[in-house]
C-alpha cells in the first residue's frame with residue numbers, strides 16, 4: 001500500500017477548498033495527509049477550519065518580509081520542515097515567483113475560478129460576466145513561472161445565466177471546485193499524472209516512478 005501523499009495547503013481566506021480536501025481525506029476518498037496549512041493572513045477562516053480538524057497551521061505574513069524572495073524562502077522552509085510532497089494552492093492570493101516554483105518542480109498545483117486560459121488573475125468571475133461568456137468554470141493546473149498558466153490537470157464548466165451576479169456565479173463555480181480539487185489531488189496521489197509539454201496525460205494505471213517515491217506506511221500506522 002502506498003503511504004498517504006503529504007500535502008501542504010496554502011490559503012489566504014475562507015478555505016472552503018481546504019475544507020473539501022479535509023472532507024475527502026476523512027471520508028477516505030483521498031489517500032493524502034495535510035502536513036501543514038500555511039496562511040499569509042492571520043484572519044483567514046481556513047486556519048480555524050484546519051485547527052478544528054487537528055491539522056497543524058502556520059502563519060507567515062508577507063508584510064513582515066522586505067522582499068518577495070525572503071517571504072517565499074520562509075514558505076519553502078516551512079513546507080520542507082513539514083516534509084510536504086505536493087504544494088496545494090487553495091485561494092492563496094500571493095503571486096509566487098520562479099524562485100518558489102523551482103523549489104517544488106511539478107509539485108505545486110493551483111485552482112482558479114475560470115476556464116483557463118480565459119480570465120487569469122484576480123476577479124475571474126467578474127471578468128467572465130463583463131466579457132459576456134455563456135460558460136464559466138474552474139481549472140486545476142500545475143504551477144509554472146507564469147501566473148495561472150501551467151499545464152491543466154482538470155476543468156469543470158458551469159452555465160452563466162443572464163441574471164448572474166459575481167456572487168451567484170462564484171458560488172456555482174465554487175461548488176464545482178470542491179469536487180474538482182480533491183479529484184485532481186487524487187490523480188496526483190495515485191501517480192497517474194504525466195506532464196508532456198503543455199499537456200497533462202492522465203494514465204489509467206499509476207506510473208511506477210512517482211508511486212515508488214513515497215515510502216510505504218509504517219506498521220504502527222496500519223490500524224485497519
Ligand code: GAR
Pocket residue numbers: 011012013014015016017018046090091092111112113121122123124148174177
Ligand atoms: C476560490 O474560488 C479559488 O478558485 C480562488 O479563490 C477562492 C478561494 O476560496 N483562487 C483564485 O482566484 C486564485 N487565482 P476558498 O478560500 O473558499 O477555497
